[in-house]
Amino acid sequence: LAKTTQPISMDSYEGQEVNITCSHNNIATNDYITWYQQFPSQGPRFIIQGYKTKVTNEVASLFIPADRKSSTLSLPRVSLSDTAVYYCLVGATDNYGQNFVFGPGTRLSVLP
Amino acid sequence: GAGVSQSPRYKVAKRGQDVALRCDPISGHVSLFWYQQALGQGPEFLTYFQNEAQLDKSGLPSDRFFAERPEGSVSTLKIQRTQQEDSAVYLCASTLSDRGDEAFFGQGTRLTVV
Numbered sequence: 410l411a412k413t414t415q416p417i418s419m420d421s422y423e424g425q426e427v428n429i430t431c432s433h434n435n436i437a438t439n440d441y442i443t444w445y446q447q448f449p450s451q452g453p454r455f456i457i458q459g460y461k462t463k464v465t466n467e468v469a470s471l472f473i474p475a476d477r478k479s480s481t482l483s484l485p486r487v488s489l490s491d492t493a494v495y496y497c498l499v500g501a502t503d504n505y506g507q508n509f510v511f512g513p514g515t516r517l518s519v520l521p
Numbered sequence: 522g523a524g525v526s527q528s529p530r531y532k533v534a535k536r537g538q539d540v541a542l543r544c545d546p547i548s549g550h551v552s553l554f555w556y557q558q559a560l561g562q563g564p565e566f567l568t569y570f571q572n573e574a575q576l577d578k579s580g581l582p583s584d585r586f587f588a589e590r591p592e593g594s595v596s597t598l599k600i601q602r603t604q605q606e607d608s609a610v611y612l613c614a615s616t617l618s619d620r621g622d623e624a625f626f627g628q629g630t631r632l633t634v635v
Contacts, residue, residue: 415547443621445542445624450628453626455625509566509614511556513563
């Protein structure tokens with residue numbers, strides 16, 4: 410099981426780009442990297458998933474270097490409503506029970 | 522419904538009481554997960570179902586915790602003889618397949634044991 414390490418908290422200002430990096434030094438060959446967002450009193454919400462290089466969707470980008478030992482979630486031009494906890498998960502699609510193991514996450518505060 | 526539905530949203534139980542928490546996953550979703558989330562912490566995995574089969578229950582903290590999904594849709598998490606340390610938010614999630622795709626979470630049930 411790949412353990413992940415993320416910063417506990419980050420602050421940013423509205424309109425800035427935010428990059429949250431996750432370390433997963435013992436990631437396995439079959440593991441995917443997935444990011445979730447959680448607002449208070451709500452369940453986590455899927456943001457993006459990737460295996461290698463770069464993935465982009467309408468919400469975020471995910472950058473994964475060649476060695477896959479880390480990944481960076483990039484949120485362009487954040488707004489106050491992006492204040493939330495962000496979780497990085499790693500797991501294999503064929504090891505399902507372990508595929509969704511959450512760490513403590515990164516608490517992002519977006520300031521006006 | 523369009524999303525994962527959990528009931529009740531809030532439950533207060535006296536210590537020693539049994540509770541049952543319900544999860545209605547998205548229709549047709551094969552996989553279902555239960556998590557426990559303590560205040561200020563990330564969700565902790567409890568158990569996983571693929572259809573009606575409980576394939577992983579390694580996260581259940583004690584034999585007081587029991588989960589079932591008898592017809593492969595609705596699931597119930599039962600906690601017997603509740604203790605104060607069981608106070609947490611219990612989250613349910615479902616995914617369309619068993620291949621690691623996007624998980625959809627419910628809003629959770631906040632259990633307070635007094």
